[in-house]
Amino acid sequence: MRIASDFKPGIFSHLLACIAIAGAALSPGLVHASDRSDPLLEEALARDLGITPARYAEYLRLERSAEQRSAAAKRSLGSSYAGDWIEHRRDGSFRHVIGTSSPDAQIAESPGVELRRFHHSLEQLQSTFDALEAVARKRANGADGSLDGVNAWYVNPRLNMVVVSFAVGSEKTAQDFIHAGGADTDIAQFATFPGIPQTIVPIRDSASIASAKRGQAPIGAIVCRARAQRGYDCGTITAKNVSVRYGGRGIVAGLSQSDACADSADSGGAWTTSDGKRQGVTFGGQFDAGVTGNCSRPRHQRTTWFGRIDSVP
Template sequence: MDLSSQCRYRNGPRPVRTLSGVRLPPPGGSVKRIIPLGSSLTALLLTLGLGATHTGTANAAPPPEPASASAPAASAGLLDALQRDLGLTPARAEERLRAEKAATAVEKTARRTAGGSYGGSWFDPASERIVVALTDPAKEDRVRALGADTRVVRHSAAALDRAKARLDTLTAPEGVAGWHVDPRRNSVVVTVVRAERDTPAVRAFVAKARTNGPVTVAEAATAPRTYAAGTVGGDPYYTGNVRCSIGFSVHGGFVTAGHCGPAGAAVRGWDGSAMGTFQGSSFPGNDYAYVSIHSGWWTVPVVLGWGAIPDRLVRGSAEAPVGASICRSGSTTKWHCGTVLGKNETVNYSQGAVHQMTKTSVCAQGGDSGGSFISGDQAQGVTSGGWGNCSTGGQTWFQPVNEILGRYGLTLHTA
C-alpha cells in the first residue's frame, strides 16, 4: 500500500516518501498506479512500504518486441544450460530447440485429428519427432501425414485423466510420493518411496488405485520435498496483494517492516507457496514485524547481493556509526549503498510518526520495504521509508534491527 501525506520541516518543506508495499493485480486484471495525494506540493510524504509497489501504465516496462525471423533459436544462457545439463554440443542444442518447436506445432494439429482416440503424446529425442498415441489404428495414416509418429494404445488420454482424477480424491500415506498420467506407458504411474513400497499403507493405496483404472508402480529413492529455500535478506514475499522484502533471518522466521502486514496475516514466499504468518507487527510508532515460517522453509544467515556483489553472510548486529558506509538489499531495486546520515530520527508518515529511525543516503523504491540494511557483515535494520528513487537519488530510513530483536525476544541467525 503506497501511502502519502505531507511533511514540513522547521527549515522548510522536504520531499519524503515511505516505501510501503507493491500491489499485485488480481488474476486476469491489470495494475493501476495509485496517484499520491497532494502531489502538487513539494513536501510530499509517501510511505516507502517497499513491500509491494504500485506499478502503472505510465511507469510500466514496454512490452517485449517480437523476435525477428533471423533471431537465434534461444539465448546464449539457454544454450549453455542445454549443453551443460543434457550433454549437447552447441549445434545439437540449437537443432533440438528447432525440432521441439516444430513438434509442438504438429502435436496441436494431431490432437484435433485424433479426436476421441487421442492417447497422449511425447517428444522423442532420438528421432526429434512428436509421437502420438492412438486407440484407433484407422487414424494412424492421417496423423502421420501431419509429420508425427504414431503408437496404438489401449487407453485414451481422457480415460487416463479420469482415472487420475479418481486417485486425487484419495488420501495417500507418506510412502507414496505422487501419481501422474504417463502417455508413454499408457497408464497412471503411482510413484512410491522404495523403502516404503511393501508397507501395509502403501500396498493398500496401490491396490485401491488399481480399482480406479490402469496403474503402474514406479519407485523413488526418497520422498519429495519443496524447494522453497531459505529466508534470505532482500528476497520478496507477499501478503495479500502486497509485495515486501525480507529483512533478516532470525531463529524461527524473519524480521521485516511493520507496515507490510498486520499480526495474523498470512505470508507467501517468492514462489507463491505458503511461507509463514505475521506473529507481531507495529506501525506507526514503530515500523517492524516478526514473521514465523512454516515447515518447508528454513532460515539462512544471508543477504542477497543480487549479482552486484557476492551474497553477504550475516555475522552479527553491531551498530554502524553515523558516516559509516551501509548497503541495502531489496526485491525491487536490488543492491544499493550509501552512508549513515543520522540516528534516532522521528519520521512523520501520513499514518503517524515512527520513532528511533536511522537515516541513510541509500535510495529505495516501492517493494523494497522490509529489506535488509547491512554494514560489512553486520545487520543494521529493515527498510521503512524515504524519498526519491534509485534513478535520481534519495534518502531512506530504517528501523534498527536490535530494537526488533529485543521487542520480540528473537535471536538473529548468524554465520
C-alpha cells in the first residue's frame, strides 16, 4: 500500500503557529461561571470517569479549543492528516492528539498537544471504510453474499485502523466482508462483538426532538445523558461515523459510539456534551441476549450509539 508522502517542508511551522495560538487557551485562568456544573453532573463525572472539578475545568479549556486546532491541523497537514482526538491520560490529565502519516513531521512542545505518527492517513482509512460501506449496502439488499454476524464498522483513528465488529462465531463472514471491500489486515481489524445490536430509540416518539446541527464533539470528548429518573450517565465518545447493522431496521449510518451506558428506559434520550452542546439521541447499544441495557457492564465493555434523528432510515 502506498503511503501518502506529500508533506512539504515548512508547512509544519504553520501548524505549530496555529497550535501555539490555540494552546494559549490551555494556560491556567479563571473558569467561566457556566463551567460550574450542578452537583448531579459533578457526581456523574466523578463516578463514571473519575474526574474531579479541578480536572474538569482543565478538560473544558482543552475541549473548547480542540475544534480550532483540528481545523488548523487539517489545513496544514493536508493528505497526511490522520485524525485527532482528546486523550484521557492515566494521571488524570487530558491531551489533544493530532495524527499524521508523515515520517518527517516534528512538533515543538506545546501544553496539552501531541503530534503522533501513524502508518495510514485519514484519507486512506476513509477510503477503506467507504469500500466496506458499499459492500454492506449491496449485501443488505440481498446481493452477493451475507452480512449475518457482521454488526458494525468504523474508522478508529486512535488505532489507525478500520474496525469491523462481529458476533462470536462469525469470523469467516467478517473476513469475507473485509476481503470483498478490498482491504487487508494492515488497515482493517476484527473485533469480537459479544452482544446483540439492539435499536431502542422509539422513532415516532422522537420525531419532535430537534437534530443536533452544530457543536459536534470530537472523539474522546465527554458526553452525558439524563437518566430516566434522576441524575446523569457520562462517558466518552469512542468512535464517530459508525455504521451499525440492526437486524430488523437495516443499516444505520453516521452514528456516534460511546462507553456511557444505556437502558431501554432511556429510549430517545438526549445526549449532550458535559457543558450542554446537543449531540443527538440514543439509538441503541450492544446488549447481551435477554438484557435491556448495558449499565451492569464495566465501562470499557460498553457500546452505546447515539445520533441525529435524520440518521434513522
